[in-house]
Amino acid sequence: MPIAKVMLYCPNPACQTPNPEDHQFCQKCQTLLPHRYLWALGGVSCQPGELLVDRYLCKRERIFLDTHPGLLSSNFAEVPERFLPYLRLAPLRPHVPQVYDWIASASAAPLILLEQAPLYVTGPASSSKTTADPVASTRSGDVRLFPALLDAWPQASPLRQLNWLWQLANLWHPLSSEQVAASLFEPDLLRVEGGLVRLLELQFDADRRDPPTLVDLGQLWSGWVATASPKIRGFLQHLCQGLINKQIRNAELLTHYLDAALAQVGQTQTRQIQIATLTDQGPTRQRNEDACYPASGTVQRFESAEPVLLIVCDGIGGHQGGDVASHLAIESLEQHVKALPLPHLDPTTLTVELEKAIAVANDQISQRNDQEQRYDRQRMGTTLVMGLARGHELYIMHVGDSRAYWITRRGCHQITLDDDVASREVRLGYSFYRQALQQPSAGSLVQALGMGGSSSLYPTVQRLIPDEDCVFLLCSDGLSDNDRVEEVWESELLPILDGSVDLATASRRLVDIGNQRNGYDNVTVGLIHYRIPAQQPSPPTLSELPPLQLPSTLQPTLTLGAPASPAATDTAQTRLATAPADPIKPRVVRPQPAKAGILPLLLGIGVLLGMGGLLLALLLPSSIDRRATSPIPQLEPEIGASPPTTSTPAPLAEALAVGTVVQLTQSPLDGNSQPLRLLPAPAGATPEGAPSPAIESLGVIPQGTLLGILKRQEDSQRQLWLNVRVCSTPAGDSPEARPTPAEADVAAPALPVNPQRPALVQPGDNGWIAEATLLPRITVRPDLSVEQISECVQSVPLPTIEGPVPSPTPPP
Structure with a gap:
């Protein structure tokens, strides 16, 4: 229905006062007013100013504003099957938007509302105080799309152009597995927010005449060669040729070529990195179970070539010894990472080594639990979020619900996905996130360090390529709970980029906010500030494909938000359903x-066991039959369950x-x-x-x-x-x-002559x-x-x- 004036209702349950749209805070209780602008899919048509289901205001064609941001969805129905790829691709945010809500219609297709779409707002109606992009309208409260990749392509630096291509290549496998790789071929859907590629919506392969292939991708990219930077134009020509001629036959090899080019161009990039850490017990806790590396209160500055490590751990609440677990994890991870020859490891090998480091830390805590005979709720554990800067790359690792955020002048993005029940429900396609939050156990963890053997641990490792000034915030849930980061990022973190606030001050303010506005947990923050000058030295000219030195163990490197391995509770069938469609290296x-020296002994034992088994089969056939048909119960591990005393390999x-x-x-x-x-x-x-x-x-x-x-x-x-x-x-x-x-020393048994072999x-x-x-x-x-x-x-x-x-x- 049409309305005369837009009113945004306060999300504070005790207030819910209506406010004008251009207010940033509630006029009564001063609570932040989230301005959630949503992108619509489906057949429901409406005019600007019209309100759907007394909640969603149509701002312009296909763009809606949630006027009740404090309310969860009242829709408990299953998401239509066609839109399940949005849920299963949740780890790829902010590349891929997510289902916020959906509205059924008797006369048309359901209206799907997507959050985290590439939209921004100018003027006082925005929760941001800055204009997101120079192409934005200056009209107050104007909602705009971020520019299309093709529009921004000619003006981008060589590093940014390669970065965009690298992100698209990394998206190929997960999108193909959900049959939505066609999204990478629609120019209007490919949007860019600085160095970040974002999809406006998903395009389904079934809507095309033929499924997309890497040959098609090469043909598409060949149209970008003419406007590419002269520094990489020759490289891009040869890359497209390799795709079109089917000499680059899988996305992983494509990614390796782009990685090699990024390494050459990134060597000339100048950057300065500064970090700061701070942890606090909080007003209500008896001890601090959080820990960080470097030590709390540290402020350090690094030049371009130096690797940078920052770790935040949060001891599991309610478990004894959470402080011990968090310090054990940090000590183990620090030793392992510092021992790595970082300059000489390719990205894939480094990813594997980081996963190994996390597994070692996990097993040390788990073994400590076993030695002290800790079971169930007495077992100590910890969450983890870790950042490792190496050259032009930043690796983000996490387990549990400690988070990482990426802040630029254009916005703030959560780049980790919590290992909790609600996120698992989304990944498995059972419900969208705001629907899953209504479960009583929505925030319960499904994995953490130290609660079991590393064979059942699935850490997430992702890789980013920062190419502009930005800040990464790593924090425990003492700060991130209740959307506090989204609430204060522009007032507390954005000034870092302007130089008006230093890292030490920003860290103290964030800890104070966690203590004052949450107040029920320890609070730990780690800040990584990138300063990357706009004027960079001229990179080398890449006229052909660089030589590759592929690692001995290859696996796809996932882009921002994508886990390097499946969640601990995913089934084998779920992992299979999301496996890449194309073969990889x-x-x-x-x-x-087994050692060959004991083979004769094993053969003798096998013969004796076989004779004994035959005798038992003759004497006790009914008993054996009953045992053979008895079902074996399948147990699903949970946090707090007693693990075996020894860790088993995968x-x-x-x-x-x-x-x-x-x-x-x-x-x-x-x-x-x-x-x-x-x-x-x-x-x-x-x-x-x-x-x-x-x-x-x-x-x-x-x-x-x-x-x-x-x-x-x-x-x-x-x-x-x-x-x-x-x-x-x-x-x-x-x-x-x-x-x-060894095999030559063991005589092979004679085989009978078999003419029908x-x-x-x-x-x-x-x-x-x-x-x-x-x-x-x-x-x-x-x-x-x-x-x-x-x-x-x-x-x-x-x-x-x-x-x-x-x-x-x-x-x-």
Whole structure:
């Protein structure tokens, strides 16, 4: 219905006074008035000034204002299936907007309202005191879109142009997994907020005639070459050529080329980094369970080449020894990170090392719990948020609900996603965030350091490339609760960028705000201030693709907000559903094999056990049958559950990710009853897990075969299947087929002559195997050299870009 005057209701439950839209604080209680402007999807049409469901005010076409920002959604229905990708891509914020609410309509498609869309407001109606962009209208309270990437492209620096391309490349896998990669091809949807790429909304692949491919991406980017910086124009030409010619066949390789270019251009960037830390017990706590590194009260300045480490830990509330856990974590992480050869590690290897450092810290706390016989609520634990600045990169790691925020002159963004129940509900597609907040356990943690073994811990590691003045705030929930950071960032943190407030003063003010406006917890803050001059030295000219030195262990590096590994409570099916659709560069998994010297003893024991098992089967068949059919309960771990006294390694099943290379060491040709066959397509399985013999196979896989995993898929019976490529077989003249010295000392058993012996697979064959069938037969030989591993990895060859460079098409 049309209304005469816009009134914004105070979010304070004890106040709820209506206020004019251009007020920043409630005129009665001085509570901040959040101005939440939302982007609308769907078929409901309305005119500016019209109010929907007595709450959402239409400001202009497709832009609404929530006039009751203190109220949660009253919609408890499930989000329409078409819009579930928004929920499952929640870790990618602020790249991807999130569902704020939705309104059903009997006559049209539902109206979906998105928050964190690339919108900004000028004038007093904005919660910001600054004009977000020079293209903004000067009219009071005007709501605008951030500029399109193509509009800002010609004026951007070489580093920023590469940064934008790098973010788009990193978005390819997660968007493809949700079948929304078409979003990267719509110029109007690609918006930029300084150096940050933001999507206005998602475009579904099904709406296009053909699903998008990397070839299409190369053709799109080739239209940007003409207006690219001359410093990177040649590089971009060759990069587009590699995509179009299918020599760059996956997004991971594309990302590595962009990383190499960023490293060359970033070397010339001058920057100054200053950090500050401060922690306080708070007005109501008996002790401070928070901790930080460097020590509280530190203010330090670093030049461009120096690595910078900052850590904030929050001991788990209600658990004994939270202060011990937080200090243990910081001590362990500091030692591990300082021992790393940071200048010599590629981004992927450094990401893996940081995950290892977090796992080591977790296990030290967990072992301390076990030694002191702490169980259930007595176990100590801690959350973690950590920043590591190295050159032009900033790595942000977190576990739990301690947060990191990114503040620029344009806005403030939360760049970590809490490991709590509400966020898990969103990631799994069960409900949107403001709906999930209404659960009684919404804020309960699903993981923290020290509560169990590292095999069940999934830290998030993300990488950013700051290219302008900015501040990163790392803090415990003593400050971030109740949206305090969103409330005060412009008054307390924005002045840092203007030089009117120093870091020490800002830290003290933030701690005071946490104590005064929250007041029920310890408060810890860490600030990282980047000063990057607008005038930079001229970078080198990149006229071709830089040489790559790929790491031995490869995995996609996720962009801002994207976790490096799944949440602790995600199921295997959920991880499979979000796996990349394209194959990535293979990696080799090396589990520790059994020593050959005890093989005869093991064989003898196996024979005795087999005879004993046969005797038991004859005497007690009914008892065995009953045990075989008894269901095994599946337990879901929770915070506070007593972990095992020893940490167990991650199961091999979790290592069989896309891009993994494994070797078969047990084969049906060597005595197993069921042949391991390579199938042309996923098929049903027998109760024993073996493929049905009626299915025509591509051949039997012999011992010693190296297999590269290209894809994972679940069939209608929820059985997991692996799409694999045969890298090499013992029949071929490959180094992988040669026995190790230990194997040569053990005589192979004589095989009976079998004229009906099935055909064997050949190198290059591509087919499918049930994961359950493959897992028991995998052990990787540790004697393979890097060159031998490379031979298998090169089954997906690194491109050497050759041939003429295509003429770039003019930009639209």
